[in-house]
Amino acid sequence: MTVLLAIQHVTYAYPAVKTPNAALRDVSLQIQEGEYVVVLGHNGSGKSTLARLCNALLLPDEGNVLIGGMDTHDVAKRRSIRDMVGIIFQNPDNQIIATLVEDDIAWSLAIQGFAPELIAERVEDALIAVGIAALRQLPPHKLSGGQRQRVAIAGILALRPRCIIADEATSMLDPLARQEITGLLHHLNKEQGLTILQVTHLLEEAALADRVVVMEQGQIVVDEPPAKFFANVRRLHSLRLALPEPIEFAERLRNLGYSIAENALTIEAIVQELY
Ligand code: ADP
Ligand code: MG
Numbered sequence: 001m002t003v004l005l006a007i008q009h010v011t012y013a014y015p016a017v018k019t020p021n022a023a024l025r026d027v028s029l030q031i032q033e034g035e036y037v038v039v040l041g042h043n044g045s046g047k048s049t050l051a052r053l054c055n056a057l058l059l060p061d062e063g064n065v066l067i068g069g070m071d072t073h074d075v076a077k078r079r080s081i082r083d084m085v086g087i088i089f090q091n092p093d094n095q096i097i098a099t100l101v102e103d104d105i106a107w108s109l110a111i112q113g114f115a116p117e118l119i120a121e122r123v124e125d126a127l128i129a130v131g132i133a134a135l136r137q138l139p140p141h142k143l144s145g146g147q148r149q150r151v152a153i154a155g156i157l158a159l160r161p162r163c164i165i166a167d168e169a170t171s172m173l174d175p176l177a178r179q180e181i182t183g184l185l186h187h188l189n190k191e192q193g194l195t196i197l198q199v200t201h202l203l204e205e206a207a208l209a210d211r212v213v214v215m216e217q218g219q220i221v222v223d224e225p226p227a228k229f230f231a232n233v234r235r236l237h238s239l240r241l242a243l244p245e246p247i248e249f250a251e252r253l254r255n256l257g258y259s260i261a262e263n264a265l266t267i268e269a270i271v272q273e274l275y
Contacts, residue, residue: 004163004195005031005054005085010063012049023049025218026063031197033162036189038206039199040241041215047199050215051167054197055085057160068162086156090168092148092209101143102127102136105154119158122237126154128194130184131198146177153184163189163195170200182208203241207265214239227232227263 007029013022013050015081024046025110031037052058056072068084070077089095105126109119127133130150140148149169156164164186170178182205188194193250198205206212211231214222216239222229230236246267248258253270260273 002033004035004068005029005197006064006066006258007050007053008064009063010053010060012053012058012061012241021143021218022061023218024053024060027139027218027220029220031163031195031214032115033195034189035211036196036209037184037198037213038209039197039204039213039215040201040203042240047215047219048167049218051087051165051197054163054165055087056081057087065255068265084160084161085163085165086159086161087165087167087269088149088169090150090158090171092145092172094142095152096148099139099268100136100150101132101138105158106150108155110210122158122160123154126157129157129188129266130154135193135275138174144177145173146180149173149181150184152237153181153188157188163197165197165199167199168201168204169198169200178202186233201241203236203247204245207246214241218264226265231262 007027009022010078027050033170034100039050049058053060053072057076059072065072067081070081072081088112096104097107105123106119109122127136130153132147132150135143135147140151143148143151151161154165164185170181171268173181174265182198185198186208187194198209206229209226212222212224212226213220221265231253246265249267250264250270253260259272260270264270264273
């Protein structure tokens with residue numbers, strides 16, 4: 001396996017607040033190519049800071065961030081790093097620039113001066129990959145929140161990245177759109193082998209990940225597979241993250257004497273266990 005993202009003993013404090021309470025303190029994390037990692041944590045725990053360090057929007061005060069072996073401190077590598085790791089944010093409206101969906105997706109390629117034929121081909125592929133080919137000629141403001149997040153994802157895909165970081169990208173969406181975007185990220189992970197880092201405060205989004213990372217006060221306090229993570233119900237309570245319904249349900253069944261496997265994280269899996 002290849003390491004795609006290597007965060008090595010990183011400490012970071014925002015310039016205005018160079019206090020003992022840095023946003024990140026001595027954080028280390030390695031992510032392999034093709035992994036789907038969910039990053040959980042309360043507001044202010046350092047999730048977005050971590051995300052921004054991964055595509056050189058921020059640079060570590062101490063330690064190093066290596067993306068595909070390239071150090072984010074290396075100015076000459078910054079363009080390649082940003083093409084390799086794309087971030088989508090909470091509010092799709094802050095990421096949309098052009099007045100037509102297809103122009104918006106083409107934007108980053110156009111400003112990098114790619115040939116029109118190559119841009120057209122990449123935009124086509126990206127539109128299809130996120131399922132909005134039919135909306136290409138519409139102005140983005142006519143689209144739903146979920147569709148606008150798809151435009152943002154397509155804009156990143158057009159750059160042919162190896163990793164997408166979704167920083168609370170579903171938190172402004174309704175539950176259905178939220179599931180669709182999470183589903184799309186999983187699809188891109190499975191079908192295109194894209195590495196995904198999904199930052200969320202919603203515990204249920206962690207169930208299908210390969211790995212769950214939990215941040216607290218600028219540090220990583222948990223890093224393990226979801227089955228192990230959700231099995232430790234006492235710690236889940238102490239982390240004060242709201243439990244997803246299926247996990248709560250399985251726990252109640254266990255308390256009633258049913259034996260439910262620890263890796264049964266969805267209602268369907270729990271029903272199977274009961275049979
Ligand atoms: P999260 O994404 O988990 O909510 P952040 O990474 O945004 O956490 O924030 C980590 C810490 O850094 C918090 O204490 C927050 O107040 C602080 N912080 C975040 N962004 C800025 C900023 N632009 N300027 C100053 N402090 C910031
Ligand atoms: Mg955040």
